[in-house]
Amino acid sequence: MNIKGYIRERFFPHLWCPGCGHGIVLNSLLRAIDQLGMNKNELVMVSGIGCSSRISGYVDFHSLHTLHGRALAFATGVKLSRPELNVIVPMGDGDALAIGGNHFIHACRRNIAMTAIVMNNRIYGMTGGQFSPLSGYGIQATTAPYGNIDHDFDVVQLSMSAGASFVARTTTYHAKEMIDIFKQAILHDGFSVVEVLSQCPTYFGRRNKMGSAADMMESFKNNTTRIGSKAKEENPNLLERGVFVRKDIPEYCAEYDKIIGNAMKGHK
Amino acid sequence: MNSNIRFVQGNEACVEAALYAGLDFFAGYPITPSTEIAEHLSYRLPEIGGKFIQMEDEIASICAIVGASLTGHKVMTATSGPGFSLMQEGLGYAIMAEIPCVIVNVQRGGPSTGLPTSVSQGDVFQARWGAHGDHSIIALTASNHQDVFSITVEAFNMAETYRTPVILLFDEVIGHMRERLVVPEKGEIALVDRLRTSVKEGVDYHPYLPREDGRLPMSDFGGIHRYNVTGLAHDMWGFPTNNPNIVHGLMRHLVDKIQSHVNTITRYKEFYTQDAECLLISYGSSARSALHVVENRRARGERIGLLELQTLWPFPYAMIREKCDKARHIVVVEMNMGQVVRAVKQAVDRPDRVVLANRIDGSFITPTDIKNILRLIQGKGV
Structure with missing residues (x-):
């Protein structure tokens, strides 16, 4: 793959810390896009605010870096107004599920064909390490100096309950699996959610004594397993990876085209 | 008999005018006393191949129209006081990223939920200073339905001319009152279309480099120029910067592009x-x-x-x-x-x-x- 064909060299170096998992997500995403042979002019990347959201600036697609939590709302306007475009929406965990939680569940329900990627590093990195709705109980953060008493969401469960027609989970350790999942998500004709467990060694790892970036990735390997694996039966605490839901329900833009067809007929 | 003569609410006059001006994308959320605008557009837009979407709130509504504007459409949302408050964040974004769009605020009594079905003109300063940070804004209003029509068309024209959000500050009486409206013939009121760049494929396009006249030709998302749009202070490529010289130039541009045209924008x-x-x-x-x-x-x-x-x-x-x-x-x-x-x-x-x-x-x-x-x-x- 000619990586330089997909990035804006002018805007490098990127701002991510050494060891950050977000670069791996970018890598896998570009490989997925390359393998799908997608036309760059038909690709729009819409992101919100946070470390993860800077990903849209580095890619040579149409890129819309928006407001904290609102990426899916902007993306809805882009996609519905021009359904032939492929829309990919990378978000952080706080971005997607705290301030953007309402937009997130409604996007799941509405089923507009676009791909939401939740780059879940369980922390607000850009602002220096506050707990997020995905940090989890007992975690240390700058705003939880006595330990976090907030319980976390399960992104997969939440997306499924909210009606997303494609839901998957992977991690930065499983970069090749991530490529494959991204490809399936992008090709899915409906709203797809991919949660990627990503490491923030600077703010999450250090404060929670999780070791280096490599150690954190190692823990993704040790604490996750493929959906329905034997390992899960033996150790129910393992987090499952893979595609949880793939269902064929009416896609919003296609449904709206039918409304247009009917309205125009009625007019004649 | 002239079939262009209608007996309508002000909200309908606004809808007719928006369609006349070329509106083809609307996102909104129900709120009294502006709801009729959404209702009528949900019916009228698909008839012309346009799109209507009811979003989960007003924040999402303004964000959605900004997204749709970037793909080359004429866009609008409509709300009232509480919803207008929620839209300030997106309004600031549209100001910073210079996205043409029209925001209707049919004013009702406030503060807070206030008097949902009663008239007020209490949002004049919110329209001016509701979004944080220094900026300039265009806000227009009208006292009768014929003027609601022409000023709504003007709002779309100004949004395109100055690449900026334009606020239509109507009020409950105007929105709900019924009176005569004569819908002008096509061509009777001049329309301003999107100014698109003539920069050819493969040549470096600078989405945020103003021409000598201060205008910035756009390129539709999905077109031949791939560029970055952000609410951060940005350079001529639309990439984030905190270089003081560039930020200074951007701030001056955002304010001057409107303030230096006060005479052209003024209607009375x-x-x-x-x-x-x-x-x-x-x-x-x-x-x-x-x-x-x-x-x-x-x-x-x-x-x-x-x-x-x-x-x-x-x-x-x-x-x-x-x-x-x-x-x-x-x-x-x-x-x-x-x-x-x-x-x-x-x-x-x-x-x-x-x-x-x-x-x-x-x-x-x-x-x-x-x-x-x-x-x-x-x-x-x-």
């Missing part, structure tokens, strides 16, 4: 102002009661006139100063605790000449309310 109407010793200044539905008073008193030989503002922001300070020059008394008629009256006081010499005739209880301001103030000024007691 005059009634008997030529020799007026007493000048009423009003806007929106309040101007209807003000005009009633002026016409009544003119018939009795009083030298009284009305200046009806249609452009509220950028405020036409110079025009106001000139029109108020010869007046002994200036009475600003509005339904709030004194918003436009502040700007008028700033505009004129001897601001002690300027008084307020207002109503803040959700009831429509009547000619009697205005006459009571005039009697006080003229020393006739209450």
Whole structure:
């Protein structure tokens, strides 16, 4: 793959810390896009605010870096107004599920064909390490100096309950699996959610004594397993990876085209 | 019989005008007293191949129209006070990223949920300063349905000309009242289309490099130029920067592109102002009661006139100063605790000449309310 064909060299170096998992997500995403042979002019990347959201600036697609939590709302306007475009929406965990939680569940329900990627590093990195709705109980953060008493969401469960027609989970350790999942998500004709467990060694790892970036990735390997694996039966605490839901329900833009067809007929 | 003659609510007049101006994407959320705009567009837009979407809230609504504007569409959302508050974040984004869009605020009583079904003009300053940070904004209004139509078309034209959000600051009386509207023939009102770049494929396109006239030709998302759009301070490529020189230039550009065109943007109407010793200044539905008073008193030989503002922001300070020059008394008629009256006081010499005739209880301001103030000024007691 000619990586330089997909990035804006002018805007490098990127701002991510050494060891950050977000670069791996970018890598896998570009490989997925390359393998799908997608036309760059038909690709729009819409992101919100946070470390993860800077990903849209580095890619040579149409890129819309928006407001904290609102990426899916902007993306809805882009996609519905021009359904032939492929829309990919990378978000952080706080971005997607705290301030953007309402937009997130409604996007799941509405089923507009676009791909939401939740780059879940369980922390607000850009602002220096506050707990997020995905940090989890007992975690240390700058705003939880006595330990976090907030319980976390399960992104997969939440997306499924909210009606997303494609839901998957992977991690930065499983970069090749991530490529494959991204490809399936992008090709899915409906709203797809991919949660990627990503490491923030600077703010999450250090404060929670999780070791280096490599150690954190190692823990993704040790604490996750493929959906329905034997390992899960033996150790129910393992987090499952893979595609949880793939269902064929009416896609919003296609449904709206039918409304247009009917309205125009009625007019004649 | 002319089939263009309609008997409609102001909200419908706004819808007709928006479609006339080329609206083909609307996102909104139900809120009294603006809901009819969404209802009518949900029916009308698909008839012309346009798109209507009901979003999960007003925040999402303004974000969605910004996204749709970037793919090359003419876009609008409509709301009222509480929803307008929620939209300030997205409004600021549209200002910073220079995205053409129209935001209708059919004003109701506030603060907070306030008086959902009652009239108010309390959002004049929210329209100006609701979004954080220094910026400039265009806000327009009208007092009757024919003017609602023309000013709505103007709003779309200005949004494209200046690459900026434009606010239509209507009010509950205008939105819900029914009166005659003559829908103009196609071509009767000139339309401004999107200015698109002529830069060819493969040549470096600078989405945020203004031309000599200050305008920035756009390129549709999905087109041949792939660029970055952000709400962060940005350079000519649209990439984030905190370089003081670039930020300074951007801030000046954002403000100057509107402030240096105040005269072109200013719309107003005059009634008997030529020799007026007493000048009423009003806007929106309040101007209807003000005009009633002026016409009544003119018939009795009083030298009284009305200046009806249609452009509220950028405020036409110079025009106001000139029109108020010869007046002994200036009475600003509005339904709030004194918003436009502040700007008028700033505009004129001897601001002690300027008084307020207002109503803040959700009831429509009547000619009697205005006459009571005039009697006080003229020393006739209450």
